[in-house]
Amino acid sequence: MRHSTLPAGAALPVLKIDAVGKDYAAPVLDGVTLTLRAGEALALTGENGAGKSTLSKIICGLVTPTRGHMSLGGQAFAPTSRRDAERQGVRMVMQELGLVATLSVAENLLLDRLPHRAGWLRRAELHALAAHQLAKIGMQGIDPGTPVSALGIGQQQMVEIARNLQDDTRVLVLDEPTAMLTPRETTHLFEQIDLLKAQGVAIIYVSHRLEELQRICDTVAVLRDGRLVDVRPMAGVREADIVERMVGRAVHEHEGRPRRLAGPVVMQAHGIGRAQVVRDVDLSLHAGEVMGLAGLVGSGRTELVRLLFGADRADRGELTLHAGTGDAAGVRRIPKGWRSPMQAIRAGIGLVTEDRKSQGLLLAQSIRVNTTLSDLGAVSRGGWLRPAFERGIARRFVERLRVRSSSIEQPVATLSGGNQQKVVFARWLHRECRVLLLDEPTRGVDVGARADLYAELDRMTDAGRALLMVSSDLRELMAMCDRIGVMSGGRLVAVFERGQWTEQSLLAAAFSDAAVLPPTATDAPSFSPPPAAASTDCASS
CATH class of the missing domain: 3.40.50.300 (P-loop containing nucleotide triphosphate hydrolases)
Structure with missing residues (x-):
């Protein structure tokens, strides 16, 4: 394993991760050590379930590590919540949107610092501040007073990104930020990332679009089965090399x-x-x-x-x-x-929905339940479920689709995004x-x-x-x-x-x-x- 660095003297370490691990029923992250420098964009890659989201959430205060420690700017860094991490300048744009659908664009952008006087919201100032944030990512045409629920998913993603582009940001984690963006929106985002890097902000960029990683990242780190298997400069790295390191085989x-x-x-x-x-x-x-x-x-x-x-x-x-x-x-x-x-x-007719979490899955239910949900008649007799038959179907599709899980009774909410998507597919494959x-x-x-x-x-x-x-x-x-x-x-x-x-x-x-x-x-x-x-x-x- 090699640790990449920017040219000597070009930047100072901002975030250090030392032997960080996380256990649930089993280890999902084990002994990860990384150094992120000011102005550096690090591509964090790996298969679904490799530990990318867990590491990102540890950095941003959403998950507490089981072992290891971190430092930010030379000081101990152990955020107890997302708000705590944000107060220290570490922010995250998550793949799953965290917006409040009933509030306006402006209210979502400035929810933690709404301008007010004597307890009354200063709406004109709110909209002016929101318009400034939106302009950073080329969304001048969006009315800040528009309810978030009236926007398409791509526009909501841009609002989520704009919410985290704050002047006090030291480390910005971007998890699949362009998955729902147009070419123009993606271009605006990349321009903003370039500006942030020039200002010394360190970027952790998680994406399965490898051409994007080569466009904006200086370093690539590869996780496999919770372990860091490679860190190297991005220059000269081919997509095929990254893929083989990610999955351990040619794809x-x-x-x-x-x-x-x-x-x-x-x-x-x-x-x-x-x-x-x-x-x-x-x-x-x-x-x-x-x-x-x-x-x-x-x-x-x-x-x-x-x-x-x-x-x-x-x-x-x-x-x-x-x-x-x-x-x-x-x-x-x-x-x-x-x-x-x-x-x-x-x-x-079956449908794999655009938003698997809100429209495609029963998150609190198991892989077994979600797999057979579309055709309960096939796993029941006389109105009664046949548990052994249902378990057999679920196991068959877990093996066929290579769903990474501890068992078919594991709640789908605890699976990685890619494995959740495989469960959605399993439902319709079962339905034929x-x-x-x-x-x-x-x-x-x-x-x-x-x-x-x-x-x-x-x-x-x-x-x-x-x-x-x-x-x-x-x-x-x-x-x-x-x-x-x-x-x-x-x-x-x-x-x-x-x-x-x-x-x-x-x-x-x-x-x-x-x-x-x-x-x-x-x-x-x-x-x-x-x-x-x-x-x-x-x-x-």
């Missing part, structure tokens, strides 16, 4: 796959719409193929998926299901779509859905777990399932999909066949304000490149 992701041979149409949307959020979309899903959906914040991708699942009710249009989904006549038309998700599930809708299915998932999930998607298409995948990562869509549709302003503005798209054409369509284009399988539209399209990520709606 081959999908590159240049051939076009799958699509089967018959399974489900069609005809003029489906809801207010101005989703506007008269026509869409066909075929057996044995993956169709992707790209788009920017507010483009309507997530809203369209929710309509197709019945989580929201359409105002207009209809869905058509073809033979094999339980309709004896072979074709079933549903005016305005499903009335409820249960109706969709019974017809053979004919149509699976996937909204950001690999958000916050490491490269090893992502390869496992991709393999399951391949098995599903080989079995004739139809998949619709929403992703903010264009590289993922281009690697996995046979067709990619692009949403803009609630409309499906273009559909590209494999071999006909480029990053530029997909981004150009996403940024297009043009009238609706007929979604064809053969005609790729030609647009001028969008401004500031340096990234291949399109954020979620």
